[in-house]
Amino acid sequence: MISTEVEVERLNQSCESEKKMSKTFAVIGDPINHSLSPNIHSAAFRDLNLDSSYIAYRIPKGELKEGIDALKKIKIDGFNVTIPHKVEMMKYLDKMDESCSLIGAVNTVTNNEGVLKGFNTDMDGFLDPFKKKKIKIQDKKILLLGAGGAARAVVAGFAKEHAKHITIVNRTLENANSLARFANKIGLNSDTMNFEKFGNDLEDYGIIVNATSLGLKNESSPISFESIKPETIVYDIVYLPVNTNFLKNAKEKGAIIIYGYEMLLGQAVRAFEIWHGMEAPYNAMKKALLGGV
Helix, strand or coil, rough: HHHHHHHHHHHHHHHHHHHCEEEEEEEEEEECCCCCHHHHHHHHHHHHHHCCEEEEEECCEEEEHHHHHHHHCCCCCCCEEEECCCHHHHHHEEEEHHHHHHHHCCCCEEEEEEEEEEEHHHHHHHHHHHHHCCCCCCCCCEEEEECCHHHHHHCCCCHHHHEEEEEECCCCHHHHHHHHHHHHCCCCCCEEEECCCCCCCCCCCCEEEECCHHHCCCCCCCCCCCCCCCCEEEEEEECCCCCCCHHHHHHHHEEEEECHHHHHHHHHHHHHHHCCCCCCCCCHHHHHHHHHC
């Protein structure tokens, strides 16, 4: 438990140094040093002249309870949750928004005098770029690559916006089938296949989303875009690097691109509004985010 004790001491020292601040927020996870959230939220605080601070707090896997106790001790006002705690965090909530129970994970928490309430901003964050660009999802056929944790929020978003059908392609068919059952349960027709059997015929799809981790190391795109129709929406939820191989290939074929950082920004905006009850300064947050990627 030494690592958690060290982090708790560092957290206490950080909060002591920020005693003048009326509100303190954090992001928890492990690893956490790479997080862009402190820059994004700090920029929002500066833009609106809010008396608030935001810190990154490392909590190793297996030490979440101790970490949450430490956050309560310093009376944290709210915090974001990232890997590996997004599912386990649900055990320590007193209340949760329906978004948490739907997606099965939490990434935003409020603390009201020791009462922790959880939210999940993944779905709203995913949908935010569509709304800003005035792109309609209703009645479109969707191709989703990947069936991991993030893909569940993607499916929920498409169901909410009444997409016509979703095809889920994944390396492990069992995981794709599980996600398809979730899609059908919430009213979105679906089918599945693995990458080996997917024939790269993209003509029928109006929106293509990469929810695999392939873009993280900028590996080659998992599909060919030779058959894509111009103006197809292509969205990679990976935000680093900004221009993944997947997006570069799609753009060369005339696709309309949505970058992963747009989802990250949408998530941050929603968390800000949950905590502060006011409109987030989108442009200031975007500037801070793009300056850090």
